Amino acid sequence: MFRRERSIPLRGSAAALCNNLSVLQLPSRNLTHFGVVHGPSAQLVSAAPEGVPLAQRQLHAKEGAGVSPPLITQVHWCVLPFRVLLVLTSHRGIQMYESDGSVMVYWHALDSGDASPVQAVFARGIAASGHFICVGTWSGRILVFDIPAKGPNIVLSEELAGHQTPVTDIATEPAQGQDCVADMVTADDSGLLCVWRSGPEFKLLTRIPGFGVPCPSVQLWHGTVAAGYGDGQVRLYEAGTGTLHVQISAHARAICALDLAPEVGKLLSAAEDTFVHIWKLSRSPESGYTEVEHCHGECVPDTQVCGARFCDPSGSSFAVTGYDLAEILRFSSV
Amino acid sequence: MSVRTLPLLFLNLGGEMLYILDQRLRAQNIPGDKARKDEWTEVDRKRVLHDIISTMFNRKFMEELFKPQELYSKKALRTVYDRLAHASIMRLNQASMDKLYDLMTMAFKHQVLLCPRPKDVLLVTFNHLDAIKGFIQDSPAILHQVEEIFRQLTEVKCFFLLCLWQTYGGLSAGEFQLIRQTLLTFFQDLHIRVSLFLKDKVQNSNGRFVLPVSGPVPWGTEVPGLIRMFDSKGKEVKKVEFKHGGNYVTAPKEGSFELYGDRVLKLGTNIYNECRALTFSKGPQDAQTSVIYITLREEPFPPNFTGIFLWEAMKSAWLLPT
Numbered sequence: 001m002f003r004r005e006r007s008i009p010l011r012g013s014a015a016a017l018c019n020n021l022s023v024l025q026l027p028s029r030n031l032t033h034f035g036v037v038h039g040p041s042a043q044l045v046s047a048a049p050e051g052v053p054l055a056q057r058q059l060h061a062k063e064g065a066g067v068s069p070p071l072i073t074q075v076h077w078c079v080l081p082f083r084v085l086l087v088l089t090s091h092r093g094i095q096m097y098e099s100d101g102s103v104m105v106y107w108h109a110l111d112s113g114d115a116s117p118v119q120a121v122f123a124r125g126i127a128a129s130g131h132f133i134c135v136g137t138w139s140g141r142i143l144v145f146d147i148p149a150k151g152p153n154i155v156l157s158e159e160l161a162g163h164q165t166p167v168t169d170i171a172t173e174p175a176q177g178q179d180c181v182a183d184m185v186t187a188d189d190s191g192l193l194c195v196w197r198s199g200p201e202f203k204l205l206t207r208i209p210g211f212g213v214p215c216p217s218v219q220l221w222h223g224t225v226a227a228g229y230g231d232g233q234v235r236l237y238e239a240g241t242g243t244l245h246v247q248i249s250a251h252a253r254a255i256c257a258l259d260l261a262p263e264v265g266k267l268l269s270a271a272e273d274t275f276v277h278i279w280k281l282s283r284s285p286e287s288g289y290t291e292v293e294h295c296h297g298e299c300v301p302d303t304q305v306c307g308a309r310f311c312d313p314s315g316s317s318f319a320v321t322g323y324d325l326a327e328i329l330r331f332s333s334v
Numbered sequence: 335m336s337v338r339t340l341p342l343l344f345l346n347l348g349g350e351m352l353y354i355l356d357q358r359l360r361a362q363n364i365p366g367d368k369a370r371k372d373e374w375t376e377v378d379r380k381r382v383l384h385d386i387i388s389t390m391f392n393r394k395f396m397e398e399l400f401k402p403q404e405l406y407s408k409k410a411l412r413t414v415y416d417r418l419a420h421a422s423i424m425r426l427n428q429a430s431m432d433k434l435y436d437l438m439t440m441a442f443k444h445q446v447l448l449c450p451r452p453k454d455v456l457l458v459t460f461n462h463l464d465a466i467k468g469f470i471q472d473s474p475a476i477l478h479q480v481e482e483i484f485r486q487l488t489e490v491k492c493f494f495l496l497c498l499w500q501t502y503g504g505l506s507a508g509e510f511q512l513i514r515q516t517l518l519t520f521f522q523d524l525h526i527r528v529s530l531f532l533k534d535k536v537q538n539s540n541g542r543f544v545l546p547v548s549g550p551v552p553w554g555t556e557v558p559g560l561i562r563m564f565d566s567k568g569k570e571v572k573k574v575e576f577k578h579g580g581n582y583v584t585a586p587k588e589g590s591f592e593l594y595g596d597r598v599l600k601l602g603t604n605i606y607n608e609c610r611a612l613t614f615s616k617g618p619q620d621a622q623t624s625v626i627y628i629t630l631r632e633e634p635f636p637p638n639f640t641g642i643f644l645w646e647a648m649k650s651a652w653l654l655p656t
Contacts, residue, residue, distance in 0.1 A: 016518035039519060068404055071335055071519065091335070118402045120336055120512060165508060189508025213554075214508040230452075230507055231555045238566075246563050249556040252547075252582050253450070254511070273558075274545050275579055287571070292561050294576035302538065302545045304447065324522060324542070 002298055005317075005330040006051040011058065012038035014306055014321040017073060018216035018256040019169055021307025021321045021328070024077040024084065024099065032311055033099070034328055035077065035086070036321050040069040042088055044101045051330050057101045061090035078128035082149040087133060089123035094135050094143070096154065106154040108145075110137065120166075127170035129184050129198040132157070136167025142186055144202060162186065162194040162204050171220045172198070173262065182206070182239040185225050187215040193227055195239045208242040217258040219267065221281060224290050226267055228255030234269050236281070236290050245290040250277055257308045261315030266295070268318055270308035274300050276320055276331075298331060335516040336509065337402040338501055342459055343517060344399055344414070346445070346602065348390050349462025350438040351415060352383060352469060355424070357606040359383075378423065383469045385422035391494060400497040405520055436526045443521040444536065444543050445601040450552030450585075452510035454599055455517070456502055457589040461602030530606070548581035553588040 014020050015037050024033040031054070034045045044057045061070040070092045077099060078085050084099035096106040112121040115138070123143075125136030133145045140163030146155045165188045175183045175198070182205050184196040191210020197203045214230040224245070225237045232251035237244055251271035259268040265281040278296040283289070303322035311317040317332035359379040389395075406414070412435055419426055419434065426434065445458045505513075525541030537543050551557055558578040565571050589598035 013523055015522065016515050039522065068407070118337060165506070166512075168508075189506065189511070212507060214511055216511075230511065232551070232558060233556070241566075243566050244564055244568070246561065248562075249558045249560045250578075252551045252555060252558050252578075252580055254452075273580065274547060277578075287565070289563065289565060289571070291563055291572070293574075294561065297577065297579045299547065299579050302542050304545065323518060324525075 001334050002296060002318075002331040003334050005332050007327040007329050008034065008045055008047050008051055008053050008319075010036060010038075010043055010045065010326045010328060011056065012041065012043060013324050013326040015039050015071075016304065016306055016323040019074060019076075019307060021257065021309050021319060022074075022076045023309040023311055023319060024079075025312060027312075033077065034319065035075040036307065036328065037072045037075055040071055042072050042075040044075075044086070045328070059088055059095075059097070059101050061088070062092055062095055062107060073122050073124040074126055076126040078126065078133050080128050080131055080133070080147055082131075083147070085128075085133065085147065087126045087135065089126060089135060091120070091122045094123050096133070096145075105152040106145075108143070108156065115139070122166070125167040125170040125186065127172045127184070129172040130175075132198065134160075134170050134172070134184065134186075136163075136170055136186060136188075138166045140164045140167060140188060142167065142170070142202075158202060160186075160196070160202055160204070162196075162207070163188040163190075163192060165189040165192070168214060168216045169218045171218045171225075173220045173222075182223065183220070185218050185220050185239065187218040187227060189214045191215045191229060193218065193225060193237070193242075195225065195242070206240065206242045208237055214254075216254065216256055219258045219260045221260050221262055221265060221267070222283075224281065226258055226260070226281070228258045228269055228271075230254040232271060232273065234258070234267075234279075236292065238290070246292045248279070248292060251275060256306050259309045259318070261310045261313060263313045264315050266310070266315035267292075268308055268310055268315075270305040270320060272304045272306075274303050274305060276300065276305060276308055276318070278315070278318075300329060335404065335519060336512040337404060338505070338509075339513050339516040339520075340403060340405055341399050341497070341501060342455060342513065343405060343411070343442075343520065345390075345459055346442050346455075346462050347411075347415065347438050348386075348418065349459075349466060349602065350441045351419065351434065352386065352466060353604045353606050354434060354437055355386070355419070356383060356469065356604075380469075382422040382424045386418055387466055387469060389418060389421040396494060396497055400501055405516065408520070437528055439521065439524060440526050440528050440531070440537075441605075443524060444531070446514065446517045446521065447543055447545070448601055449514070450550075450599070451507075451554070452514040453505070453507065454552070454589070454601075455510070455514060456591060457597045457599045458602035460591070461597050461599065464597070465604055547579070549583065550585040551582050553585045555585070557582045557584055 020037050022035040032047050036043050042059045045053055046055045047053050061072050070090045072090045074089045076087050078087055086097040086099055086101055088095040093109040097104050115121050122138050123135050127134050131147050133147055135143045142160035144158040146157040167188050169187045172184045182195045183198050186194045191213050193208040195206040197205055215227050217228040219226040223239045225239050227235050234248040234250040236246035250269050251273045253271050253273035255271045257270045267279040267281055270276045276298045280293045280295050282291050284291050306323050307321040309319055311319050320329045449455050527541045531537035559575055561574045562570055563572040590596055
């Protein structure tokens with residue numbers, strides 16, 4: 001059972017994008033940072049445990065050539081071994097800031113050279129993998145940036161080819177120790193999933209084909225890929241082989257966000273049908289197959305949800321954003 | 335954002351505008367023989383709708399509209415509809431034009447939000463276009479050069495359909511999702527309360543639309559509530575049901591994307607009828623209600639031959655089966 005907690009007000013409403021909420025938990029400082037995209041600006045809010053807002057900051061997409069102010073597609077905190085960076089992707093390029101958004105440390109302009117006039121050009125999909133930050137683009141290419149322990153000497157080290165349609169989301173997990181284990185998965189508008197092994201050079205391990213429906217959100221947990229699709233399905237695959245293990249008819253509309261509480265194996269799914277669901281992932285001791293159990297469903301009335309994240313490692317609280325809603329809704333278990 | 339959104343925005347808002355003007359003109363209708371010079375008749379109403387439709391489907395304008403481009407700003411788009419509304423013998427004062435535009439935008443925002451799948455915005459567009467057909471049928475016969483009409487007929491019909499199919503016919507689900515997001519960005523933060531929507535419980539008193547959690551799921555989506563687990567050979571080994579919380583049923587059939595067909599979806603059809611007065615309020619409390627009032631132009635209006643040719647051509651085009 002979950003109850004509604006105090007909402008955090010936003011200066012601008014949330015835009016109708018997918019994965020439109022990023023959360024940075026700082027338990028040692030008794031603080032949680034939230035990031036939401038409004039449109040041409042993104043909002044950062046820090047809040048105390050009871051949801052009392054403490055500080056706000058607005059970031060804008062860097063201007064470039066064009067008639068109207070560029071729109072932001074995603075904002076996301078990347079936790080690296082020695083630092084945390086805030087990454088902002090837009091229709092112009094990629095901006096990286098110190099974690100509180102105070103200083104921009106890097107700007108990468110997108111190359112729209114081979115785009116046709118009908119194609120929208122943008123960056124979307126952000127994840128940290130070791131000391132790399134990976135960002136997806138409209139062409140399907142994944143840009144891999146090498147991040148130093150401190151300072152602005154960020155370098156584009158690799159461009160990964162694997163997708164032919166715009167990238168939607170990227171998920172990573174710490175390598176499990178063995179050599180050839182998958183630790184990154186990327187998804188795109190056609191529903192194709194690419195599974196990678198990170199390293200000085202990233203290696204494509206498996207491709208999991210789509211079925212004509214976009215995959216807006218993806219997560220990776222102990223070698224299992226969890227993917228949310230535009231037809232409301234959540235599917236779990238074995239990352240190494242691409243074998244489908246679980247198929248959930250989870251939502252009645254397109255899924256917009258997935259999140260994981262990796263310590264306890266909890267998965268959060270949110271969709272445009274106004275529902276948020278929490279699932280428990282486990283491995284059957286007899287068969288070794290992945291199993292899923294439904295834990296909780298929450299309806300956010302009359303709200304097209306666009307972002308959802310767990311707010312603590314045990315998955316006992318979560319936050320939600322909705323299109324046109326100028327607040328972050330918070331829920332915690334009783 | 336998607337550079338293919340403007341035609342959909344323009345056509346659907348234009349369609350809503352025609353519904354509303356038609357309803358208002360019927361409400362202000364006076365029987366032909368009893369009308370004074372400054373009062374509306376059935377013939378006047380049809381004239382207004384035909385003139386606006388012919389302006390909307392003007393070939394040069396269509397060519398411009400279908401070019402890949404960013405959406406016009408809100409101000410620029412409003413100017414386009416100001417001009418369109420005044421393309422005929424009709425005049426609207428500023429307050430009435432404001433109300434008309436507010437209602438058009440809230441109506442289309444509602445339709446986009448409630449579309450089951452992103453590509454269903456095309457079905458909404460077809461609903462508007464099917465209704466526009468009806469407005470130009472049974473028109474008073476105006477006789478002009480037959481050859482000219484035949485020439486215009488083929489040109490206009492082919493050109494318009496070509497534009498529509500070229501632009502949207504081959505788009506993927508992902509591209510329609512981007513179009514949907516572009517439209518929702520355009521309508522972000524608009525919460526004008528419309529009495530018709532409030533009465534029908536389609537909108538809450540805070541201006542937010544009601545999102546139902548029951549009814550048919552989109553075509554291609556399964557009713558939520560089932561978890562299926564498979565072994566490494568793809569054989570189903572376990573099936574568990576869970577309580578989703580909504581009350582959904584399977585979709586009966588898919589709407590037709592052909593030139594003629596059952597669209598199934600009701601969004602984009604004419605929800606205004608003669609019995610309903612259209613009123614608005616903007617503030618948190620019910621403001622003084624006002625009604626769109628349409629008057630005749632004061633200065634004499636010259637007959638628009640180009641417009642008449644075009645609507646005759648359009649009328650014949652729509653009436654001919656493919």
